[in-house]
């Protein structure tokens with residue numbers, strides 16, 4: 401069966417059929433999906449009841465799993481519910497119970513409801529993320545995606561020229577701080593120290609420019625904080641207008657794959673008393689977007 405991809409909006413996000421992710425893919429299938437990622441930025445696969453191992457194997461067709469060169473959350477390794485290579489995006493603790501509303505791990509997870517690009521707080525930010533909906537709540541819990549290529553293209557020339565060489569500082573402390581979660585240990589603060597990212601990046605495969613925004617961005621090099629934050633907020637508001645957004649409504653066993661180099665995304669509210677078991681594999685990017693040493 402051949403891979404086919406149908407657009408979900410004009411030019412952004414595609415729905416894939418003709419693929420069984422639980423089985424090894426042919427070279428042609430991998431090439432078709434790769435091409436689809438470059439074109440649509442987000443791909444949706446329905447009816448994929450995968451195991452963690454199958455999800456990892458499928459992901460590896462498109463790159464290497466991201467190396468955890470620095471912490472991506474505040475959960476200790478010993479508290480992890482899942483094995484290596486798979487990220488726990490659920491609302492469950494190690495024992496499969498729903499995390500309580502006043503648990504700091506829950507506070508931390510709530511930061512995913514802000515528009516962001518995965519791992520923009522790493523020196524080498526992520527390539528693709530693949531999210532599998534194992535158990536989805538009956539209400540809410542959508543994931544929204546914004547096309548940062550189209551958002552860039554729609555900027556006026558004056559703004560494009562102004563932002564061309566700007567460099568931002570990204571940290572989990574900024575995204576969590578902006579929802580009022582600021583209680584971090586000295587160790588966490590050290591692990592979440594900011595990294596630099598270009599504000600305008602060029603896609604290595606398509607050559608298209610996009611806005612590299614994220615809730616993790618909390619400063620612009622050479623700017624005052626108030627000026628930087630208000631500008632980043634404006635740009636984010638521009639980039640996430642409905643015309644640039646695809647909202648994914650999850651069905652059980654959907655797998656959604658997105659290119660963090662060309663999109664932002666955010667999780668939406670759901671009833672926290674319902675189980676939401678989402679599991680993510682993440683592919684590492686190739687290079688930093690800018691040198692890290694202060695100039």
Ligand SMILES: [Fe+2]
Pocket residue numbers: 512516517518665
């Ligand atoms: Fe994310």
